[in-house]
Amino acid sequence: MKPQVFRSKVAWLLGWAWMLFAAWNVWDLTAHGRLPSALIAGAVLGVITALVFVMALRPAVVAEEGGVRVRNVFRNAYIPWNGVDDVSVTNAIMIASGDTTVRCWAPQATARERVRAAGRAAKAARSANKAERAAAEAVGARTHADWVADQLTEMSRSRRESSSGETGVTWSPSALAAVAAALALVVAAFALS
Template sequence: MKQVFRSRTALVLGWIWMAFAAFNAVDLIVRYSGPSSLVAAAVLGVLTALVFVACLRPAVILTEDGVLVRNPLRNASVPLAGVDEVVVSHAIKITSGGESVRCWTPQTSARERAAAVRRGTSANTGGRYKTEPTRSKGEQAAAEALAGRTHADWVAEQITERAEVAKRAAVRNAGRVTAEPAD
């Protein structure tokens, strides 16, 4: 099963820019006015290439075999059985065999982490009047399970779980003896 993780905000803004650039390219072709149109088209082309590289290209792709990290200018592939550690600070860092790969996306900010911590705290019950509705037991359990976790934390957890499964499968397959017919 293939999973692709990206920044939703960057993806949306990137596609909005692509629509804007396509509209302006058509307008430049229809209303061509010489060298000034060519300069505008060149600037539009360079900006569109930058938006593609920074917004639409970056992704973390989790496949059956490994993790493909597509950063703006470089791809890095890490086999799942070779993943040693996955750490999240502001970005996800995957360590494998002494080398590490820092993922461009998804990232987390201090503001997003603080909001995740607040999301897990229970509603204020002090005072005479309650200002927030009381959570059900299921909602409270979900809030506690997600307390302090951001999207980047969840992606790192998915990578770690799949890596552990791949390591267990490799150990299990290494213990098997295969019989080959003699010549």
């Protein structure tokens, strides 16, 4: 079974747009830049790109066959389906497993998104159309994060038998490497300028 990935689509698209912009600028700096200003610009570009990677592209909730993997900014968490005790939403999705509670960086439910969803539900409830009223009652004032939490809850119930692994939280090597590379660029820029 293919893993199902839940993330902020806007952050993901903006993150990849930044990556294209950064790649074009790296090419321009190497082709036309002059030291040390090109190195300083490259260091600034590297720091921003590392931040975009860890804050926009990395965060996701991945529903796998044996459990749910949460990729946050610097940490990875894995919870097998039979270890999921509760999935709730405040401004973020919270997955409880025994003494461990994992807060998911993405997708999040902002106050603005909650207000918009409540407005849509109220508007549809006032509608004369029975189909729109039924849809408003079914969906209510739900956000994308609420929908993802419901999906995870359902998966944890239906996939308990196929659970594998143990609950664990670890540092992300890719996020740490991206930050280390950006810091190395900054050190090199200061050393050579």
